Amino acid sequence: MGSTAPAGNGNNTKKQVTLFKVSPYMVIPSRVGGFSLYLKQDNRVVLYAERGELFTEEHKARLAMLDVDYLYIEGTDYSQYMSYLQENILELLNDESIPVKERARVWHDATVSLAKEAFDTSLPAPIDKRQFKRIQSLISNSLKFLAREDALKEMARFIKDGDELFKHGIAVMVLTITTLGTIVKDNSDLMVAVGLGAIFHDIGKLELPPELFRKRFDTLSRRDQDLIKSHPALGVGLCSSLPLPQETLQCILFHHEREDGLGYPSGSTGSMLPTYVKILSICNEYDNLTRGVDGRKKTPFEALTHIKSMRSSYDQEMLKRLIAILAKANLT
Template sequence: MGNSVPAEKSGGGSNNRKTGLFRVSPYMVIPSRVGGFSLYLRQGESFVLYAEKGQLFTEEHKDRLAELDVDHLYVKSEDYPFYTEYLHENLLNILDDSSIPVRDRARAWNDATVSLAKAAYDRNLPQSLDKERFTRIRKLINNSLKFLARDDALKELSRFIAESNEQFEHGINVMVLTVSVLMTFIEDDSDLLVSVGIGAMLHDIGKLELPEELFWRREGTLSQTEIDLIRSHPALGVGVCSGMPLPQETLQCILFHHEQMDGTGYPGGMTESLLPAYARALILCNEYDNYIRGGPGRKKMTPFEALTRIKSRRSAHDQDMLKRLIAVLSKADLA
């Protein structure tokens, strides 16, 4: 070990911004060749190189970390994209490894998922959603199904999915909730779950086609033209994804996510008979997550307040799906 980096001004959280180091769990480094990132240990007031990029990481390395009672390793910020790439390549093995605490598996899942979702919603990228990124999102959701079926996984994931107004974080949470609700009655159709999961994660992708400030304005300050523009984002989302090999279920999730069972939603004013069960689950989970996140002129609600508001509009939502959402939240101690 060597090549120390001063830690005297490092901040808290998962990223020590002053030193440019991200905190990662030692459980995440499975025996393999460490890819394009080096690993650092914190020793007193310094970060010390533990494993250099390209080095073979063995069981002995893991055992030694356990003996030293190391809680965290660190990766330089410039190497973090290589670390998330490593997570994507090894995520299924990590999520299926019962020797890794559920909380650490949840953190790995969150890190891998955020890196993809954030890029998909990045207005600064010339093509935020391309075929390669879409393929990786599909693979990630497929590899996540078994883990998302665990009640304790949902509880741990809630610690990492921030209750903010970032579109990509909202997309992640709506995906987790929607897939969790669907898994209460769909057990042997992973293709459907993956298709709906993709649609849930990308349901707001059409907002990238509109001025960002529209979505930060209080509703009472918007003109009818601006309201109509906002209500066009589901259809615009389908257009954004037109070049992707998307199944019908994914496209319907993007298009229908603001519809309501009683026909009061948009963009089509569709009613119960025209909305598939998976779309009804997504519509409900989208509204619930919007309530607990708040927004311009809207305070964040507690889960109880959000569910109470939804219950007060019985005609707008599928009551069976609502019962299933409440059951999912209760099992994970989130309601």
């Protein structure tokens, strides 16, 4: 959270600025920060590192010697800090010298930043921005499941080997949670579980050759089609050692099931699928179409028209809810 305080160099003070806490572990030697860093000492805020300054081992050693719990950045530098965090997230998540709690916070901050980008792109004004607070809270609450060494390693692999899958998952999460929020008002545990399932729904693709997903599905051999259809079960297998809620695993396993039973991997029909899975499957298809995953990138209107044409495949009531949200955002 941001706070307001005077920033100074120890002798002079500057005007009141909004400050955000950041972890001292975010200072990575041999990296240049596009933001200024401040310390709080004796109720004053003092400059620690100038914007554009190269971080060194000396910076890290000095922070350790001072036993600093937090550094601070100005609100005007927040976007530059988030870019720095996203660029270095793999190194931070894989650095076992950093406490698990701090590395989990790295994932949290980077995910919130990407979710904000997805929210502003997918659901621009006049969507009520308070809805993003719900998404931000959901990501924060998910840390109780992810602040573990094994979970952090899996997340690092997901980001490293499936960067676009990760961004796609976050975009699908934003759409899914916003749509589910028109039905569920106060069940935060369910929201967290479904949000995690949306983010990681395609994680099983990491177990398959990436070239499989660069071709149109209908041009593949039967064997390759069967391999692709295995990715939901592979995803559950990857996550089986993590203490994830049942709803999260259902999202991963069933996100390609269809109302008419022609989906995979189990061929379940709509009557067997939870509402949140039905919403996720629609939002997944919509984001894939607007990203152009299978060919030409479709406009929101074209994507929704395509989904509406597949009446037997998707829950029409859940589709209407997504359309209403996108119509409010002037995207239909």
